[in-house]
Amino acid sequence: MPSLTILLFLFFSKFSAASDTITQYGSLEEDKTLVSNNGIFELGFFTPSTTSSNRYLGIWYTNIPLRTVVWVANRESPITDNSTKLSINSQGDLVLSHSNTVIWSTNTTTTTGVLVVAQILDSGNLVLRDDKDTNPENYFWQSFDYPSDTFLPGMKIGWDLKKGLNRGLTAWKNWDDPSPGDFTGFISQTSYPEEVMWKGSTKFYRSGPWDGTKLSGSPTLSNSVVSYTIVSNKDEFYATYSTNDSSVISRLVLNQTLYLRQRLTWNNDGKTWRVSSQLPSDLCDGYNICGAFGICDVSKAPMCRCLDGFKPKAPQNWTQMNFHEGCVHNQTWSCMDKTKDGFLRFANVKTPETTFSWVNASMTLEECKNKCRENCSCKAYANSDITGEGSGCVIWLGDLLDIRIMANAGQDLYVRLAVSETENRHGNDHSKRKVVVFASTICSAIVILLISIFIYWSSKRKTKVKGMENESQEEDFEQPLFDLASVEHATNYFSNHNKLGEGGFGQVYRGTLPDGREIAVKRLSQTSTQGLKEFKNEVMLCAQLQHRNLVKVLGCCIQHNEKLLLYEYMANKSLDFFLFDSSGRKLLDWPKRHRIINGIARGLQYLHQDSRLRIIHRDLKASNVLLDDKMNPKISDFGLARMCGDDQIEGQTNKVVGTYGYMSPEYAFDGIFSTKSDVFSFGVLLLEIVSGKKNRLFHPNDYNNLIDHAWGLWREGNAIQFIDSSLEDSSILNEALRCIHIGLLCVQHHPNERPNMDLVITMLNNENILPLPKEPSYLIKDILTSRKSSCKSLASFSVNNVTISMLSDR
Structure with a gap:
């Protein structure tokens, strides 16, 4: 009996000294932790947030002040009290229990008579092993084989047929709930493996298969921070990585909130995690964006087209940027005479979905071609390994899905066509x-x-048309000309009773024509900053623009000293009348706002791409969006708009005009305007519509402006707080959060990082993956505290000088 007491004392002493280990004679209580040998990782009990009462057993970084959990044991079985312990039972299982009730267990079978210990390693791996055997090949169990949402250096992601393992990642359900979300990532167990990420049962990202050097859709696995290794044989396929600098702390995480896989690196100076890369990285990374036999090219607009030799299956849908039905052969293809089939080479592509593929590693490319020709189901072939001059064979059976252009990456794909199609191209x-x-x-x-x-x-x-009475110059406005007397009669001689609003360029009046049509008359004041040049510009532009989301100009009048524009009357005033009014915005439920957002986007797309000339509006804002009797939006006020040639993408001016708060940085400071400066204004307007707040200075101790406010909440995973509280009963949460994300993409600092309006419309109306925005640097504080040389030009940003019209009561 004394000897047993001494033995127990020795074991307990060992546990006390070795704080990284639990033996079968010890346990880890709620108020204790295990710390790895060099103090890198810690194992213990935690509560994910101050608003949660649930507790979990997890592993986190020891010396990072922001508790960053990398693994959770009892994800689906939270603890609700403080009387739970972790111990090793007599069978050698690591068990989390409460009052003899097992909450979680490793379910491990060990050899009897072996002293089993659990140890937290400096890699972040929790292992169950023989006390005398530290060989990793002999571990009874390890947490690295059962990942949560985090991929750490040294961990394997992939499958092992001998061990019956398929290691993958599953996102947390929410930032304060580690239970499994519906976002998962695994390596496919096919003859041609690739990484696939899922949202529930729906694929939304595919890496492309391993081509001997890389995953064909992920050209840059290794970089200056990490080095990847891919192991592929008949028994296993997995990816692992290591950091190139032992002082660098880097991890890869599946994030349920952003629907992204991110690589995060710890910045010790800023005491924060920084995103160093992410997948999906752009819209073409979304799964099968362009449908069967379609190909995605993010550098083009629209980004989807059919493979050569194919045409859209539903052309009417493609005009609406809905590509999911894909493409079909240009002509009826028959497999009756296989010798008449040709193959067309597509270079630098992510090869298609591999679910229905066949691989032979010993075939030549010519043998692969013949193998494909023999099978009527074969639609394409390629080398399975592109190392050197290429080797092996892979053929695709059935529809070709999820192909994209990979600039300076990818591989050659040979697509089967009728021989006449290949002759036409060669x-x-x-x-x-x-x-x-x-x-x-x-x-x-x-x-x-x-x-x-x-x-x-x-x-x-x-x-054609000469100016009237006192006008000596010849003009061609291509608009019906109204005489002054009829306009005066229609507006009751511009009475205050008919006045709708006014701005820096004059007043707007309501009127009724003799035929009963209601009109809005813009009357240019004699002291207006919009001179004759701007007036002519607006008249001539509006004559060429015909779109349901642009306000329609009915005609003009130039007589004596009067310059008048006649518009269709908008019964519901301008968007700002509702949006920035505490009672008015309650009338704008989410379906109305979403329809308004889409309408403005389609109007801008028409100006930028589909009108006879490329038009840059330069003053898009809430007061310049009018609403008809059905609350359909119509963009108005083209006095500051500029026409560009079809091949002209930007221009420059010494006179910066527009509205402060909506201007892009390159336009405000350098006078450079482009379609992307309109996209910036649209992004600001989009954030205003979602939040019901105007883009202006916030409290100094809060945020700088609306963009800063949106970015701060989105970065923290609290974007839901940005949504207008009056939308609680009507908003579709995913749509509203998606709009915030798109708004942040539109207000990126550099123009080439903003989407064009084609992509904006696609993003608004699909559930495809969105690229990750960078922190917007164009904030009001930046303008006020930097680039002092621009102060003189900033002085001209007075609201009175830059606003065409501020419509109020109608």
Whole structure:
């Protein structure tokens, strides 16, 4: 009996000295922790937030002040009291129990008579092993085989057929709830493995298969921070990585809130985690964006097109940026005579979905081609390994899904077509020369014809319409001209009773024409900062613009000293009348706001891409969006708009005009305007619509402006707090959060990091993955505290000087 007491004392002493280990004769209580040998990781009980009463057993970094949990044992079985303990039972299982009730267990079978210990390692791995055997190959159990949401250095993600393991990541359900969310990532157990991320039962990202050097859709696995290793054989396929600098703390996490996989690196100076990379990285990373036989190219607009030799299955949907039905062969394809099938090479692509693929590592590419031709179900082939000159064979059976262009990456894919289709694309040089000569002749004839038409049109326009009475200059406004007397009669001689609002350029009046049509008349004041040039600009632009989401100009009047524009009357005033009024915004439920957002986006898309000339509005804001009787939005006020050629993407001006708070940084400071400066204004307006708040200075101790406010909440995972409280009963949460995300993408500092309006519309109306925005640097505090050389130009940003019209009561 004394010897047993001494033995127990020795074991307890061992536990006390070795704080990284539990033996079968010890336990870990609620108020205790285990710390790895070099103090890197800690195992213990934690509560995820101050608002939660649930407790969990987890592992976190010891010396990082923000408790960052990397593994949780009892994700689905939270603890609700403080009387739980972790121990090793007599069978050698690591058990989390409360009053003899097992909450979680490793369910491990060990050899009897072996002293089992549990140890937390400096890698963050919790292992169950023989007390005398530290060989990792002999561990009875390890937490690295059962990851939570975090991929740590040294961990394996993938499958092992001998051990019956398929290691993958599952996101937390929420930032304060570690129970499994619906966002998962695993390596597919197919003959041609690849990483697949799921949202519930729906795929939303695919890495592309391993091509011998990389995953074909992930060209940069290793970088200056980490080095990846892929192991592939008949028994297992897994990825692992290590850090290139032992002082760097880096982890990879699946984030349920952002639907992203992020690599985070600890910044010790700033005491924060910084995102160093993320997947999906752009819209083309979303799974099967372009449908069967479609190909995605993020550098193009629209980003989807059909593979050569194919056409949209539902063309009417493609015009609405809905590509999911994919493409079909241009002509009826038959497999009756396989010898007449050709193959067209597509270079630098992420190869298709591998679920229905077949692989032979010993075949040559020519043998692979013949193998594909033998099978009517085969639609494409490629090398399975691109190392060196390439080797092996993979063929795809059935529809080709989820293909994208990979700039300077990817591999060659050979797609099966009718031989006539391949001949059309690979004709001989002689036929090409004939085509060039013929095209040159046609182009010359077209140029001569266009010059003739231009000369004829120029001579005609000089006699078309002359200015009235006191106007001596000749004008062609391409708009119906109204005489002053009829406009005065329609507006009751511009009475205050008919006045709708006013701004820096004059007043707006309501009127009724003799035929009963209600109109809004914009009357340019004699002292207005919008001179004759801006007035002509608005008249001529509006004559060319016809779109359901642009306000319609009915005509104009230039007589005596009056300059008048006649618009269709908008019964529901302007958007700001509702949005920034405490009672008015309650009338804008979420379906109305979402429809307004889409309408404004479609109007801008028309201006930027579909109108006869590329139009940059330069003054998009809530007061310049009018609402008709059905609350449909119509963009108005084109006095500051600029026309560009089809191939012109930006311009520059010495006179910066617009509205402070909506201007992009490159326009406000450098006078550079482009379609992307309109996108910035749209982003601000989008954030205003979601929040019901105006973009202005907040309390000095709070946020600087609305952009800063949105970014702060989004970064913290609390974007839901940004949504207008009056939308609680009507908002579709996912749509509103998605709009905040899109708004932040639109207000990125650099123009090339903002989406174009085509992509904005696609993002608004699909559930595809969104790229991760960077922190917006264009905040009001930046303008007030930097670039002092621009102070003189900033002085011209007075509201009275830059606002075309501020519509109020109608």
